[in-house]
Amino acid sequence: MTSPAPLRIIFAGTPEFSVAPLQALLDSPHEVIAVYTQPDRPAGRGRKLTASPVKALALQHNLPVYQPETLRDGAAQAELAALNADLMVVVAYGLILPKVVLDMPKYGCFNIHASILPRWRGAAPIQRAIEAGDPETGVTIMQMDVGLDTGDMLCVLPTEITPQDTAQTLHDRLSVLGCTALLKTLEELQAGQLTPIKQDEDLVTYAHKMSKEEALLDWTQDATTLVRKIQAFNPWPVAFTQYQEQPLRIWQAEIVQNSEKTPQKQPGLVISVAKNGIEVACGNGSLRLLSVQPTGKKAMPAYDFAQARALLNEQLG
Structure with a gap:
């Protein structure tokens, strides 16, 4: 029995949380054909333009890097369409993907979200889970749609929130757990065994953005x-x-x-x-x-x- 052909994947992510999943894809049989990340931003006391952690890793591996300010622009959309990807994997990218972009890859766009959906949709799921005293959280691989974290769930992996956990320790654990969930989902996709599950709208909570x-x-x-x-x-x-x-x-x-x-x-x-x-x-x-x-x-x-x-x-x- 022959192995399925590697998937041609566009990876879209920006902060440190996205680095481990990109590395997992680079270490997998799949082909990362391009990386999308936020434009370089001023950082540090000198306010020097600084590449995102994802861009730094992509450049180490000589991957093509795209940094559009928006994906609502026709030229940026044409550029993405020309890549002819099987799948786009999105991890804390930070830009809204319009429907035309979501529909471009053969299998659409998969997102790694740092909670067990539909609990803690939104910007700060890790912090809000700890603040609320949740006994556990996890990662969800989701088929993206036009809503805010509203898509069908493809894989869920839970983890306990310990009394010692901070947002940083939980962040690091969920980033690694997201890699396991992603590779499992890609394996099931290739085997034709994905079973999307709709989110229960009665259980939705929102993880609003943090403020000082x-x-x-x-x-x-x-x-x-x-x-x-x-x-x-x-x-x-x-x-x-x-x-x-x-x-x-x-x-x-x-x-x-x-x-x-x-x-x-x-x-x-x-x-x-x-x-x-x-x-x-x-x-x-x-x-x-x-x-x-x-x-x-x-x-x-x-x-x-x-x-x-x-x-x-x-x-x-």
């Missing part, structure tokens, strides 16, 4: 809500509180066990300072700050931050 404003901690909330927010907003935009009228970023914290049973203190009050961290009262229970970052400094253990300051009984927020 919502990273400000409200100490009147309970300790569980606050620690989830701290982990969800690591590494961006990073949760913060106010200390002496300056932002104090909080990179890592933990719930102080059984603190909800102790007499309630004023939310935001520093109630103890020890080598294992700074304990702060919340609306219910308390948090132990483990790693913080004052303005103009690097992140540091919370105890080191406390050494030069009389923090006990100080008010945060």
Whole structure:
């Protein structure tokens, strides 16, 4: 029995999350015929034009790279159509694909989405899953249509969200899991065994884009809500509180066990300072700050931050 012919694939992606799936395709029997990624953007203190992580990998492998500002333009669409692809794989690309583009490849466009759809459609599924306290998430391979993450599901692989997970650790795990799901889906596509499943519209939730404003901690909330927010907003935009009228970023914290049973203190009050961290009262229970970052400094253990300051009984927020 002969093996099926390799698929001719256009890959579309931009950030770090997209790099592992592109590498997985490069390591597979399939042929990546072109890479689409966002135009180079200013980055860093010098605001120098910088290539996306996906472009950097594509150039290492001498792949043709296309960086249109939009795919609604007729010339860009003609350029893509001329590639005559079997499939387009889209991973956090960042541009809207109009219907004419979605229909161009022989098998359409497959997307790797970082949640178990239809939960957490939209821009920030990893962060919102942690913030909401979901016990698990996963990746969905989806046949793209014109809606926002509304297409039929082709493959779903779940993973547990651990109490220690931050958006960064979960991001890294889901990126790798997405590779497994993608290759499994391509294998089933070639074998004629794909079974698309419609999303249940009654179960839809939206993962709205993150903002710096919502990273400000409200100490009147309970300790569980606050620690989830701290982990969800690591590494961006990073949760913060106010200390002496300056932002104090909080990179890592933990719930102080059984603190909800102790007499309630004023939310935001520093109630103890020890080598294992700074304990702060919340609306219910308390948090132990483990790693913080004052303005103009690097992140540091919370105890080191406390050494030069009389923090006990100080008010945060």
